[in-house]
Amino acid sequence: MNDLPVSFNEILETLTLRGGVNTNAVIIGTTLLGIAAGVIGSFALLRKRSLTADALSHATLPGIAGAFLIATALGYSGRSMPLLMLGAAITGVLGVACIHLILHHSRLKEDAAIGLVLSVFFGIGIVLLSLVQNSKNGGGAGLNHYIYGQTAAMTHKDAQLMGAIGVVASLIAIVMLKEFMVVCFNETFARATGLRVWLIDSIMLGLVVLITVSGLQAVGIILIVAMLIIPPAAARFWTDRLWRLVLISAFIGGLSGYAGASISALMPRKPAGAVIVLVAGAVFLVSMLIAPTRGIIADSMRRLRLRARIAIDHVLEELYEREHGATAGHPIGSPVLLRLIALRGWITKSDRAYTLTPAGRTQGQRIHRNHLLWEQYLVSYADIAPTHVDWSVDQVEHVLTDELISELEAALSKRGITVDQLPGTRKNGTPA
Amino acid sequence: MTVSYSRKPVLWDVDYDAPSESLVAIVGPNGAGKSTLIKACLGLIPMAAGTVEFWGQSYKQARARIGYVPQRESVDWDFPVSALDVVCMGRYRKIGWCRPVTKSHKLAAMEALDRVGMADYAKRQISQLSGGQQQRIFLARALAQEADLYFMDEPFAGVDAATERAIIGVLQELRADGKTVIVVHHDLQTVPQYFDHVMLLNMRIVASGPVHEAFTNEHLHKAYGGRLTLLAEASEAVARAAKGGIKAPAKTKTKTKTKAKPKAK
Numbered sequence: 001m002n003d004l005p006v007s008f009n010e011i012l013e014t015l016t017l018r019g020g021v022n023t024n025a026v027i028i029g030t031t032l033l034g035i036a037a038g039v040i041g042s043f044a045l046l047r048k049r050s051l052t053a054d055a056l057s058h059a060t061l062p063g064i065a066g067a068f069l070i071a072t073a074l075g076y077s078g079r080s081m082p083l084l085m086l087g088a089a090i091t092g093v094l095g096v097a098c099i100h101l102i103l104h105h106s107r108l109k110e111d112a113a114i115g116l117v118l119s120v121f122f123g124i125g126i127v128l129l130s131l132v133q134n135s136k137n138g139g140g141a142g143l144n145h146y147i148y149g150q151t152a153a154m155t156h157k158d159a160q161l162m163g164a165i166g167v168v169a170s171l172i173a174i175v176m177l178k179e180f181m182v183v184c185f186n187e188t189f190a191r192a193t194g195l196r197v198w199l200i201d202s203i204m205l206g207l208v209v210l211i212t213v214s215g216l217q218a219v220g221i222i223l224i225v226a227m228l229i230i231p232p233a234a235a236r237f238w239t240d241r242l243w244r245l246v247l248i249s250a251f252i253g254g255l256s257g258y259a260g261a262s263i264s265a266l267m268p269r270k271p272a273g274a275v276i277v278l279v280a281g282a283v284f285l286v287s288m289l290i291a292p293t294r295g296i297i298a299d300s301m302r303r304l305r306l307r308a309r310i311a312i313d314h315v316l317e318e319l320y321e322r323e324h325g326a327t328a329g330h331p332i333g334s335p336v337l338l339r340l341i342a343l344r345g346w347i348t349k350s351d352r353a354y355t356l357t358p359a360g361r362t363q364g365q366r367i368h369r370n371h372l373l374w375e376q377y378l379v380s381y382a383d384i385a386p387t388h389v390d391w392s393v394d395q396v397e398h399v400l401t402d403e404l405i406s407e408l409e410a411a412l413s414k415r416g417i418t419v420d421q422l423p424g425t426r427k428n429g430t431p432a
Numbered sequence: 433m434t435v436s437y438s439r440k441p442v443l444w445d446v447d448y449d450a451p452s453e454s455l456v457a458i459v460g461p462n463g464a465g466k467s468t469l470i471k472a473c474l475g476l477i478p479m480a481a482g483t484v485e486f487w488g489q490s491y492k493q494a495r496a497r498i499g500y501v502p503q504r505e506s507v508d509w510d511f512p513v514s515a516l517d518v519v520c521m522g523r524y525r526k527i528g529w530c531r532p533v534t535k536s537h538k539l540a541a542m543e544a545l546d547r548v549g550m551a552d553y554a555k556r557q558i559s560q561l562s563g564g565q566q567q568r569i570f571l572a573r574a575l576a577q578e579a580d581l582y583f584m585d586e587p588f589a590g591v592d593a594a595t596e597r598a599i600i601g602v603l604q605e606l607r608a609d610g611k612t613v614i615v616v617h618h619d620l621q622t623v624p625q626y627f628d629h630v631m632l633l634n635m636r637i638v639a640s641g642p643v644h645e646a647f648t649n650e651h652l653h654k655a656y657g658g659r660l661t662l663l664a665e666a667s668e669a670v671a672r673a674a675k676g677g678i679k680a681p682a683k684t685k686t687k688t689k690t691k692a693k694p695k696a697k
Contacts, residue, residue, distance in 0.1 A: 046511065175530050182521045186507045192474045192500040193525045193577070194492070240557035242512045 006266045014262050022159075026151050027261040029159030029166075030218050030272065034227060034257025036166035037215065038249035039173045040207045041228035042235070042242075046184040047204065051111070052096060054225040055118040056205075057212045059095025060088035061125025061221055064146050065132050072135070079142065081158050085213040092209055095121045122221075149220030149273030151264045158217055165214040169207045170250070180204060181242055218261065219273035226277040227253060234284040237291035256280040310398045312341055313367050319347065319356050320364025370397040373408045380415055433482025435465070435472045440671030441480065442468050444636045444663060451629055453610050455603055457617040457643075460633035461656050466616040467503065469633065470583045474500060486581065496525065499579030501570050503586050509559045515569050516554040519544055522576030544575040547605070549598045564595030571599060582606065582613045589618060600626055623647055635663050 017024045067087025068078035102113040182190045183200045215224045235248035260276030315333040346360030378384045435443040443465040458466045471477045475491045486494035519541040545551045548568040630647045632638040632655040639651035
């Protein structure tokens with residue numbers, strides 16, 4: 001490796017786009033591509049077409065190699081970017097068409113069809129690539145870069161083309177947000193209202209093709225799908241609205257593209273595609289962990305709080321029932337838990353035993369009452385034997401909302417049951 | 433009309449003329465082809481034979497006057513949209529391609545939400561709604577279509593009492609406005625209470641007409657007392673022949689019958 005240590009100044013120059021015309025063009029182009037991939041990937045993800053996009057990108061390889069072979073055979077330069085992109089688009093779309101054909105004419109499921117097309121097309125591409133490399137024309141060696149991506153090999157013009165395609169594709173997607181949304185959410189309804197779903201789907205596929213072929217040079221065939229999937233998947237953790245999802249996804253995509261191309265510019269041996277994907281992957285990981293409401297941490301906190309509440313409820317209920325003559329058989333809770341409840345002011349310690357404070361008593365009574373209500377409901381409405389109701393009661397008594405409780409009371413009073421005249425239950429509790 | 437799924441007929445020679453300004457229930461056992469009938473009418477699945485006409489027009493011509501409430505389970509409710517966004521989808525046809533949803537369309541959508549008692553939930557993300565509320569959102573979306581004829585696929589399935597009341601209220605309003613609503617329904621007990629007309633379906637029409645005439649014990653028994661054995665067996669045979677499994681007997685069983693009458697409104 002001849003990666004020289006990079007000075008802080010160089011880093012700053014690159015990141016602030018003062019690192020030379022070519023570098024700048026590549027960084028801006030890749031950023032725009034990342035934004036576009038984030039926008040269009042949102043719809044691909046919601047339409048559940050992520051894997052189709054993967055098959056598509058792998059299926060571009062025979063097109064690249066084929067276009068090169070044909071062009072050189074006809075005496076043109078095989079390195080012309082638009083030409084290679086055209087070849088890539090043709091076989092990419094062909095690959096998607098093959099998936100549809102297989103699904104239509106066989107009983108194979110989508111995953112199998114995608115896996116099949118992806119590998120076969122890629123295989124064909126590798127064979128063609130070996131033909132390119134064996135040919136006398138030495139210019140073909142660079143085609144290898146399309147597999148893993150190599151921003152360093154990009155020219156000013158390549159980058160401009162990539163950025164321009166990104167802008168156009170994003171604009172089309174935003175103008176068609178409404179159509180994409182209804183097709184992604186409810187295809188049958190869209191069709192019933194007369195929207196031409198096939199046309200909308202084709203436009204969506206066309207945009208994915210545009211992103212894929214324009215990102216070939218920078219990101220490469222294998223990793224381009226990550227630019228389409230990861231940003232929207234990460235963005236989904238942060239929002240519940242489609243247009244915000246698209247914006248956040250575009251931001252994450254753009255950020256990944258910018259960081260990837262910059263790092264790659266500083267260390268030319270580092271493939272930009274991999275760096276872009278790693279940056280996006282890191283954003284995803286962080287999102288999954290810390291996002292409010294949808295993130296893992298927020299989710300476990302919610303569970304923990306619920307479990308704590310249930311444990312506290314049990315203690316208060318137990319104490320309440322003991323006050324009303326239930327036998328004190330088993331311990332009421334762990335010392336830590338008891339101290340926690342004492343901190344809340346629901347119980348106090350005296351004579352090495354805990355007793356309910358007035359506030360705690362109200363709580364305990366409420367829970368006890370919920371318990372009886374639900375138990376009575378199960379016995380009288382659901383025909384469950386009284387000896388069998390305990391488990392579901394223990395689960396439900398904590399989650400009953402005020403609304404449900406008044407409904408329960410109404411249902412029970414219809415049968416002439418009110419909680420105050422409930423017969424003594426197994427726990428011997430009678431409300432004060 | 434006759435409809436087949438991968439060449440296996442599921443509806444045979446259904447011939448029906450829906451009365452206008454009424455509430456029609458389609459009832460029948462599981463697998464009777466109730467949803468299939470609706471989807472075929474809406475052009476969502478191809479018919480093997482037959483025609484569907486709306487006020488003498490084809491579905492394509494009459495589309496603007498037809499509203500649709502699909503089954504609630506048919507979509508992913510974790511989709512990142514609000515209740516209002518979903519109801520606005522009912523206006524997309526009127527709005528047109530690539531045009532933004534304007535304020536007047538949003539107002540119309542809010543009005544539809546209000547009619548199903550969901551105006552307070554407009555900004556909610558749809559996964560935060562209960563099953564019954566989600567069903568009402570779908571109903572509101574159909575109302576936003578401002579149609580003359582509505583197809584509803586199991587709108588009462590698994591809903592709470594409040595939703596059931598809201599839906600039935602809307603149905604009666606629609607009838608009072610001179611509209612026709614065709615509803616796939618699963619609860620036999622409420623048919624006489626909610627509907628004017630009924631179609632008993634089990635791969636073919638067992639009986640149809642005003643509820644007091646067609647909704648008889650005898651017809652119900654016929655519809656629910658098992659399928660017509662020959663009809664079911666013939667379907668299986670057609671399917672097998674299509675797959676090339678069994679040759680001789682299936683081939684003589686005809687391709688699906690092609691007798692079809694226009695369905696006029």
